[in-house]
Amino acid sequence: MRQPSVSPENKGIRECARLVLRYFRDLGCESSLVETSGNPIVYGRCDAGASKTIVVYTMYDTMPAEEKGWKVDPFAGALLEQPPFGRCLVARGASNTKGELRGFLNACESIKATGQKLPVNLLLVAEGEEEVGSPSLPEFVKDHTKELAEADAVFFPACDQEAGGEVGHWLGVKGIVYLELELDGANWDKGPKEFGIHGSLKSVVDNPVWRMVQALATMTGPDGNKVLVKDLFRYAAEPDKDDMMLLERLEKTWTPKREQELKDAYKINSFVNGVTGVEMLKRDMFTPTLNIDGMWGGYTGEGTKTLLPHKVTVKMDVRLVPRMKSEAVLPLIRKHLDSRGFQEIRIRQMECYDWSRTSYKHPAAQAVLKAYREMGVVHCDR
């Protein structure tokens, strides 16, 4: 954690990659930095002579640490009492996921230090671009398809334990398409082309922020939750029988206390449409979404500068559940906007990956559950 590796700012990436390379080698893995169009991927092969092989996907990059309220220097880190957890490492990357990466290696080293062999062969894949959408990972996978495809499972060590000790085990992840929508006078033929002008000119000059607001507003209902982009969620899978069974089991452990802890952690008073309990969990896990991550245009400072902005930008992400096709997202949003006359809004796809899911019956999932049980942790299937 003391080696910064902030991919959105391209800070310390290569240094951290080399550190991870050393870790992999220390574990006795045949390891190398695999160069890509972007940040290198650290790849380690640990042949334990076992019958099973797992790919351990992990990442060595983090987000920046600009948030207010850090109790420690996030790139120095410290052990702090964090009730109700006890002493915790607090640092950028302590979770999500340099902490888990190092924790996994610690476990492997402990096995070897006690004279045992690793129970499975490992293919360690640590990328340095997770926080910027993993643009180079597909290259790596393509170049190593044969080897990776022979593995029996993929495991991503990532912390997920709640205040009451409950451990979550995720059996899948939504896909994402991250888009940037932009409108400026230069591609609109209306509004100012190069810079914001005095706000009094609104009488005779079009305002791209108003126009973008109108375009966005066509995409959802008044609550911003119901999505009106035709066919965007058309193929979204409903939870199947197994999902419903797992949800029922989850419901038994999903106490009001746990729900309140979740609300407290995120500082939220209520969920969408007032859902609670298993309905909330179901919605969280099985609903595709259209989110505005950020939006800005014009004067954003203190006070009262009057401005007619020349440009407005919106960051937006679509989360995909099974059966949805990531490549369909941009064309459907394009079609939606075009059909309503918003041809002038440009859309740039910045990130795209597909959903994935694993059955809870899969031997790898069962092995993880067994490990949790043996350790005596409360578990809940997800």
Add this chain to the structure above:
Amino acid sequence: MRQPSVSPENKGIRECARLVLRYFRDLGCESSLVETSGNPIVYGRCDAGASKTIVVYTMYDTMPAEEKGWKVDPFAGALLEQPPFGRCLVARGASNTKGELRGFLNACESIKATGQKLPVNLLLVAEGEEEVGSPSLPEFVKDHTKELAEADAVFFPACDQEAGGEVGHWLGVKGIVYLELELDGANWDKGPKEFGIHGSLKSVVDNPVWRMVQALATMTGPDGNKVLVKDLFRYAAEPDKDDMMLLERLEKTWTPKREQELKDAYKINSFVNGVTGVEMLKRDMFTPTLNIDGMWGGYTGEGTKTLLPHKVTVKMDVRLVPRMKSEAVLPLIRKHLDSRGFQEIRIRQMECYDWSRTSYKHPAAQAVLKAYREMGVVHCDR
């Protein structure tokens, strides 16, 4: 201009006020700094023993100079060749309006230096908060109402000359109400209350940016120009007979070349609804507006951070034409939002002043026109 006086940043204000005080005294005016709740107003009384008295309103503050593209240090200034104008002073405040303030004083000093008396008595009022909405000016006016009301006219020396030499003479100014609209989870009971959370939580957490987009979208038509807030523009005066006569005269001098120069200056390709010529001028001068000056919420940096924002802010201004009441604006927008269920959006009024207008027949307006004619400048009434 070399004495910065940036009111939005509270930089150099008092120093500049003292400089202006010295200028007023050098002209032989009985002058003082009048303290207010905000920045001081420099007030000078110049009794020339004349029968007429004019209030010269001016300002000693400026905006910051953060724009890119300055050819000189904006707080040092320099004389540059600026075709087609010739050698011009380029500096922050060279226009708008320290340049005009000093220019007016130069004219007065020249009159006195050539042994003549000022033709009118002057009440010089220089405020230091114009660029932040003149919050303290009403105090000053209230405390000096009797004296100010006895003046025959108010004159604001402000440059307005076009590339072809045409001089504009404004006979009024729109009023303004500047509002800030804000929505966050803390006052909504939905969405995150304190900080943005991971974008994947959109499935179960409301997004204030979507909600604000929906609220704003109800205020205008799809083009962002037609305003749908009930009664907001209800009392707006149409141009009267005199206005139409002046517009007709203006049309004769408003050549396509001048219109193109205006477009070039603001880098715009076209005006609202494709209006041109006198229709554009009429719209510019007589139409009230609802403008978004700025809007921001969530992640506004590079790349693809996924975020569910906790807050969104919109800066908005309403421009008022004659007969509109500034105090009605906020309540009407409040009512509009409430009636559509957007009670959770807070509105803060940050600036408010009324429209004003003077007939072109007024002796003061005629005196200005006469001066322009005597100087041989092309003029156009506005």
